[in-house]
Amino acid sequence: MPAARTSQRATLAALDRVGTVMLLRRHDTLFYEGDAAECCYKVVAGTLRSCRLLADGRRHINEFLMPGDYVALEAGDTYGFTAEAVSDVTLMRYPRAAVERLMQQQPLLGKCLLGLVCGELCAAQERMLLLGRMSAVERLASFLLMMLARGGGEDRVALPMTRSDIADFLGLTMETVSRTLGQLKSEGVIGMRGAGDIIVPDRGALEDLAEAA
Amino acid sequence: MPAARTSQRATLAALDRVGTVMLLRRHDTLFYEGDAAECCYKVVAGTLRSCRLLADGRRHINEFLMPGDYVALEAGDTYGFTAEAVSDVTLMRYPRAAVERLMQQQPLLGKCLLGLVCGELCAAQERMLLLGRMSAVERLASFLLMMLARGGGEDRVALPMTRSDIADFLGLTMETVSRTLGQLKSEGVIGMRGAGDIIVPDRGALEDLAEAA
DNA sequence: CGCCGCATTGAAATTAGTCAATACTCGTGG
DNA sequence: CCACGAGTATTGACTAATTTCAATGCGGCG
Numbered sequence: 001m002p003a004a005r006t007s008q009r010a011t012l013a014a015l016d017r018v019g020t021v022m023l024l025r026r027h028d029t030l031f032y033e034g035d036a037a038e039c040c041y042k043v044v045a046g047t048l049r050s051c052r053l054l055a056d057g058r059r060h061i062n063e064f065l066m067p068g069d070y071v072a073l074e075a076g077d078t079y080g081f082t083a084e085a086v087s088d089v090t091l092m093r094y095p096r097a098a099v100e101r102l103m104q105q106q107p108l109l110g111k112c113l114l115g116l117v118c119g120e121l122c123a124a125q126e127r128m129l130l131l132g133r134m135s136a137v138e139r140l141a142s143f144l145l146m147m148l149a150r151g152g153g154e155d156r157v158a159l160p161m162t163r164s165d166i167a168d169f170l171g172l173t174m175e176t177v178s179r180t181l182g183q184l185k186s187e188g189v190i191g192m193r194g195a196g197d198i199i200v201p202d203r204g205a206l207e208d209l210a211e212a213a
Numbered sequence: 214m215p216a217a218r219t220s221q222r223a224t225l226a227a228l229d230r231v232g233t234v235m236l237l238r239r240h241d242t243l244f245y246e247g248d249a250a251e252c253c254y255k256v257v258a259g260t261l262r263s264c265r266l267l268a269d270g271r272r273h274i275n276e277f278l279m280p281g282d283y284v285a286l287e288a289g290d291t292y293g294f295t296a297e298a299v300s301d302v303t304l305m306r307y308p309r310a311a312v313e314r315l316m317q318q319q320p321l322l323g324k325c326l327l328g329l330v331c332g333e334l335c336a337a338q339e340r341m342l343l344l345g346r347m348s349a350v351e352r353l354a355s356f357l358l359m360m361l362a363r364g365g366g367e368d369r370v371a372l373p374m375t376r377s378d379i380a381d382f383l384g385l386t387m388e389t390v391s392r393t394l395g396q397l398k399s400e401g402v403i404g405m406r407g408a409g410d411i412i413v414p415d416r417g418a419l420e421d422l423a424e425a426a
Numbered sequence: 427c428g429c430c431g432c433a434t435t436g437a438a439a440t441t442a443g444t445c446a447a448t449a450c451t452c453g454t455g456g
Numbered sequence: 457c458c459a460c461g462a463g464t465a466t467t468g469a470c471t472a473a474t475t476t477c478a479a480t481g482c483g484g485c486g
Contacts, residue, residue, distance in 0.1 A: 052338070052342050054342070054346060054347075054424060055424060056424070058346045059346070060341060060342040060345045060346050062338050062341060073331075074330075074331035074334045074335060075331075076331070076335070080335050080338060081338065103324075104320075107317075107320050107323070110320070110323045110324065110327065111316075111323065113327060114323065114326060114327045114330065117287075117327065117330050117331055117334060118286075118287035118288075118289070118330055120334055121287045121330060121333055121334045121337060122287060122289075122293050124334060124337035124338065124341065125265070125275050125293060125294065125337065127341055128273060128275060128337065128340055128341060128344055129265050129267070129273040131341055131344035131345045131384060132273045132344045132381070132383070132384030133267060133271045133272070133273050133384065134267075135473080135474095136473080136474070162431095162432065162433085163432075163433065163434090164432085168345070168346075170345070171344060171345030171346065172474080172475090173474075173475055173476080174432090174433080175433095175434080175435085175474090175475075175476080176473095176474060176475075178433060178434055178435080179434080179435080179474095181434095182434070182435085194483090195432075195433060195434095195482095195483095211267060211268060211269070348441080348442095349441080349442070375463090375464065375465085376464075376465060376466090377464085385442075385443090386442075386443055386444080387464090387465080388442090388443075388444080388445095388465095388466085388467085389441090389442060389443075390465095391465060391466055391467080392442095392466080392467080394466095395466070395467085407451085408450090408451090408464075408465060408466095427486105428485105428486095429484105429485090429486090430483100430484095430485090430486105431482105431483095431484095432481105432482085432483090433480100433481080433482075433483100434479100434480080434481070434482090435478100435479085435480075435481090436477105436478085436479080436480095437476100437477090437478090437479105438475105438476085438477080438478100439474105439475080439476070439477090440473105440474085440475070440476085441472105441473090441474080441475085442471105442472090442473085442474095443470105443471080443472075443473085444469105444470080444471070444472085445468105445469090445470085445471095446467100446468085446469090446470105447466105447467085447468080447469105448465100448466080448467075448468100449464100449465080449466070449467090450463105450464080450465070450466085451462100451463090451464080451465095452461100452462095452463095452464105453460105453461095453462095454459100454460085454461090454462105455458105455459090455460085455461105456457100456458090456459080456460095
């Protein structure tokens with residue numbers, strides 16, 4: 001059950017008292033799938049990717065983690081995915097033991113974390129629908145809308161990740177991502193000022209293409 | 214952060230004091246996506262499916278819910294998916310207000326629920342990998358292994374759901390599911406005594422095909 | 427200036443999807 | 457007890473979307 005919105009920020013801020021700041025350079029690995037899960041994190045600046053690999057090298061990106069996002073809250077004894085820096089990243093690191101202790105003292109904190117994890121679960125369900133049932137165009141349109149919503153900007157989307165990253169996030173190939181973006185551009189639905197700088201002149205057009213439920 | 218395993222059952226059993234038993238017939242709907250989320254549930258017997266629809270009728274099944282599974286723990290104000298009975302189902306129903314109250318009194322309960330939701334999130338990440346990156350054979354093999362693990366049986370898997378349900382769970386079509394199962398059968402990896410009764414003589418062979426990380 | 431990583435584009439190959447016909451199963455009623 | 461019928465499953469032939477393989481282009485950095 002998600003916690004009430006009220007004072008959620010304040011409750012979570014308590015975490016920062018047991019946290020330390022940490023820096024990562026582009027392409028650094030924060031932790032590997034299977035490592036003992038000793039800390040969880042919050043992204044302060046930059047972008048992280050959380051990914052999983054199959055034995056033959058196929059990769060899936062669960063999530064792009066951006067400022068404000070918490071990382072590995074849901075971990076059991078070991079991390080369930082590898083976390084890597086897409087760009088230079090600033091993090092807060094929270095030792096899990098300290099978080100546990102804090103939860104004893106602050107029952108509200110537990111509710112907050114529960115709310116966050118519930119939100120992630122809903123996002124994951126959204127993505128399963130995308131991966132299982134949407135066409136390439138719909139996937140890209142949904143992705144751009146998601147990035148637009150998170151970016152906070154009016155009509156501009158920054159894509160710090162590569163086409164390959166996007167492909168592994170959307171269950172496509174890099175080539176299909178590139179072609180589909182090209183198609184959207186030629187249709188005038190998006191503009192591009194460099195591969196990582198997208199302009200969305202008409203969000204409605206994208207929404208039509210995304211065909212969300 | 215997941216709760217300790219110890220006495221998890223006992224803690225969750227406390228929920229049953231605020232719950233009532235409820236029956237559903239095959240094809241009944243428990244609730245619709247978008248309904249006000251007044252209760253959450255636990256499956257006692259039978260199988261539910263949790264599904265989402267796109268505007269044009271495409272469907273995705275998030276999860277098959279079987280005895281012991283909790284339903285809609287992660288709900289916000291409204292349900293994020295529709296829940297329907299695949300077979301006749303027996304449920305416990307817990308009013309969310311009562312659950313909230315219980316959480317105040319029993320801090321351990323919150324930790325338990327957090328653990329359950331974290332488990333669901335991990336399962337969802339597993340499924341994203343499957344939906345985004347696995348072939349039809351790998352999807353079916355993974356699915357059968359999952360059902361085998363949940364079923365508890367030695368080498369026998371009961372499939373109470375239709376081929377269409379399986380398809381919408383795995384991001385395939387009913388025809389592909391049928392063909393792929395046929396292929397596994399002809400290769401001797403599985404046996405079939407009726408469409409919903411699968412025999413797995415050699416789990417290792419299936420595991421090889423599933424090619425999990 | 428030239429290289430390296432990433433992005434784009436093209437053509438061929440492949441997987442899974444679509445459409446359509448046929449078969450099976452189980453429950454009902456004659 | 458058997459025949460019928462609805463719903464489900466299987467199978468086949470063809471199509472379409474995406475992947476794969478391969479070449480080319482672009483842009484920033486040393």
